[in-house]
Amino acid sequence: MGKKDLEKQDIGKTILEELTGGEPKEKRQKRGIWKILQIPALAILTGLIIGAVLIMATSFDVYDAFKVSLWKGLGTAFAEVGEAYLALITGSLGNPVEIVQALLYGDALDFRNAINPILESLVQSTPYIFAGLACALGFRAGLFNIGVEGQLFIGAAAATFVGYSLTGLPPYIHMPLAFLAGALGGALWGMVPGLLKATTGGHEVINCIMMNYIAYRFTTFLLTGPMSRPGTGGMPVSPIIEKSAQIPQFFKTPIRFHLGFFIALAFAALVWWVLFKTTLGLNLRTVGTNPRAAKYAGMNIIATTIIGMAASGALAGMAGANEVLAVNRSMAIGLSAGYGFDSIALALLGNSHPVGVIFAALLFGVLKNGATKMMVVSTIPIDIVTILQAVILIFVAAPAIIRSVYRLKQPKVEAAAIMLSGWGGVK
Numbered sequence: 258m259g260k261k262d263l264e265k266q267d268i269g270k271t272i273l274e275e276l277t278g279g280e281p282k283e284k285r286q287k288r289g290i291w292k293i294l295q296i297p298a299l300a301i302l303t304g305l306i307i308g309a310v311l312i313m314a315t316s317f318d319v320y321d322a323f324k325v326s327l328w329k330g331l332g333t334a335f336a337e338v339g340e341a342y343l344a345l346i347t348g349s350l351g352n353p354v355e356i357v358q359a360l361l362y363g364d365a366l367d368f369r370n371a372i373n374p375i376l377e378s379l380v381q382s383t384p385y386i387f388a389g390l391a392c393a394l395g396f397r398a399g400l401f402n403i404g405v406e407g408q409l410f411i412g413a414a415a416a417t418f419v420g421y422s423l424t425g426l427p428p429y430i431h432m433p434l435a436f437l438a439g440a441l442g443g444a445l446w447g448m449v450p451g452l453l454k455a456t457t458g459g460h461e462v463i464n465c466i467m468m469n470y471i472a473y474r475f476t477t478f479l480l481t482g483p484m485s486r487p488g489t490g491g492m493p494v495s496p497i498i499e500k501s502a503q504i505p506q507f508f509k510t511p512i513r514f515h516l517g518f519f520i521a522l523a524f525a526a527l528v529w530w531v532l533f534k535t536t537l538g539l540n541l542r543t544v545g546t547n548p549r550a551a552k553y554a555g556m557n558i559i560a561t562t563i564i565g566m567a568a569s570g571a572l573a574g575m576a577g578a579n580e581v582l583a584v585n586r587s588m589a590i591g592l593s594a595g596y597g598f599d600s601i602a603l604a605l606l607g608n609s610h611p612v613g614v615i616f617a618a619l620l621f622g623v624l625k626n627g628a629t630k631m632m633v634v635s636t637i638p639i640d641i642v643t644i645l646q647a648v649i650l651i652f653v654a655a656p657a658i659i660r661s662v663y664r665l666k667q668p669k670v671e672a673a674a675i676m677l678s679g680w681g682g683v684k
Contacts, residue, residue: 295665296652296653296656296659296660297608297613297617297653299652299659299663300649300652300659301620301649303648303649303652303659304645304648304649304652305342305645307648308641308644308645308648309338309342311641311644312337312338312341312637313334313337313338315637316334316637318333319333319334319337322334337635337637340634340635341631341634341635341637341641342631344627344630344631344633344634344635345624345628345630345642346627347374348374348626348627348628348629348630348631348634349374349375349377349378349622349623349626350374350375350378350623350627351371351373351374352371355371356368356371356372358371359371359372369512370512373512374627376508376512377512377513377514377626378622378623378626378627379518379619379622380513380514380515380518380584381621381623381625381626382618382619382622382623383515383517383521383579383583383618384576384579384580384596385596385599385600385603385617385621385622386518386521386522386524386614386615386618387524387572387573387576387579388405388409388573388576388596388597388599388600388603389600389603389607389614389617389618390524390525390572390614391405391408391569391570391571391572391573391576392405392569392600392601392604393528393603393607393609393610393611393613393614394528394532394541394565394568394569394572395565395566395604396604396609397532397541397545397565397609398541398542398545398561398562398565398569399544399545399546399548399565400451400454400461400562400565400566400569401461401465402447402450402461402465402566402569402570402573403461403462403465403466403598403601404446404450404464404466404468404469404472404570404573404597405569405573405597405598405600406469406472406573406593406596406597406598407446407465407468407469407470407471407472407473407597408442408443408446408472408569408570408574408577408597409573409574409576409577409592409593409596410472410473410476410577410592410593411442411445411446411472411476411574411577412439412443412446412570412571412573412574412575412576412577413439413574413577413578413580413588414442414476414479414484414577414588415438415439415441415442415443415574415578416435416436416438416439416442416574416577416582417484417495417498417587417588418438418484419431419434419438420435420498420499420502420503420581420582421495421496421497421499421502423435423499423502424499426501427501428500428501428502431499431502432501432502432504432582434502435498435502435578436520436575436578436579436582438578439575439577439578439579439581439582440571440572440575440578441571442574443571443573443575443577444568444570444571444574445567445570446468446472446570446574447566447567447568447569447570447571447573448563448570449464449468450464450465450468450566451563451564451565451566451567454562454566455558455559455560455562455563456559461566476588476590477493477590480493480494480588480589480590481493484496484588486587493589493590494587494588494589495588495589497586497587498586498587502582503583503586504516504517504520504582504583513584515583515584516583517582517583517584520579521575521579522615524572524575525612525614525615526611528572528611529611532611537564540556540561541561541565543556544556544558544561544562544565545565573597573600576596577592577593580592580593594625599646602617602621602646602650603617603618604617605650605653605654606620606649606650621646624642624645624646625642627642628641
């Protein structure tokens with residue numbers, strides 16, 4: 258390399274340093290990651306603070322303590338919050354002391370029981386991952402899939418039927434077949450609003466809401482009629498699925514941790530690959546961001562819309578199939594605890610990114626699992642956790658509030674907003 262080449266290299270390096278403020282690449286990447294994570298992290302922190310205030314405000318012991326003295330009231334208030342949050346943490350992540358003691362002095366059973374709260378939180382997070390991916394994929398394609406709950410029910414019904422009606426199949430065929438049946442059921446149910454939107458301009462939100470009602474009534478009919486378990490007097494519960502169709506659990510009862518968690522992670526990786534590494538993913542994201550530009554570029558808007566809703570519905574159907582095949586082993590009316598509607602919050606909290614959805618699902622799983630122990634130990638209403646989730650979502654959806662409260666700088670370049678066509682967008 259000659260002297261002139263070295264001079265050019267030095268000049269280029271100097272210009273690059275001027276443009277980037279002299280920061281190395283690793284530092285710029287870390288700063289970029291923090292910019293992405295700071296709003297959700299501060300939203301969670303703010304939610305916990307507001308939750309602490311609510312715990313204080315709803316405790317009669319705190320009011321009685323304040324009648325005695327200010328310091329006794331404050332002490333009781335902080336003690337109530339500490340007890341509630343400690344119960345929330347130990348109920349969802351386990352007691353560190355018990356885990357260490359079981360690891361050092363206990364047997365394998367003691368250790369499994371000690372870490373069971375962590376494993377149960379992962380069990381609770383699994384349907385959230387599937388449902389959150391379903392909604393996030395819809396958002397990326399510019400579609401507001403509010404029908405995840407109905408698609409989940411249809412997917413669960415399809416997986417249940419294949420799970421108990423087919424007999425004599427080996428597990429390596431029966432279990433994937435039942436799971437894929439759930440995905441197909443959800444895909445077909447989700448494809449209907451997508452087809453109506455693409456061909457007639459019918460808004461997917463209205464159509465999805467209507468499809469939810471149909472799904473509820475249709476599954477109720479199935480569970481009280483053709484799919485009713487014999488000997489239950491028409492109770493809305495299906496027959497127990499065959500063992501060959503069950504997604505295996507790793508430990509004996511009462512530990513419910515199962516293979517479905519890793520299947521959910523695998524599909525999250527698949528969704529990431531499709532969205533960011535394939536032509537189909539580029540089409541979905543382009544149509545979702547700017548339909549006019551996508552149409553001008555020659556992309557098939559109709560096909561992309563239908564595929565986006567069908568794929569979103571398939572993921573929702575997997576959530577229902579997972580609950581039947583891995584946890585409940587049969588289907589009943591109370592299958593879902595609102596996973597479909599919570600998926601909207603998960604997608605927003607995770608910035609409609611598969612990795613973000615996983616972390617958001619883990620957060621919701623931890624809160625849900627720990628809420629029960631918090632209610633038992635500290636007599637705090639379980640609804641406090643629901644309020645926490647709602648407050649966190651509010652602050653994530655309105656980042657200007659967080660920036661104002663914590664004095665954060667307004668970003669120079671805002672990320673492109675997802676255009677949900679139909680809400681004033683192009684069809």
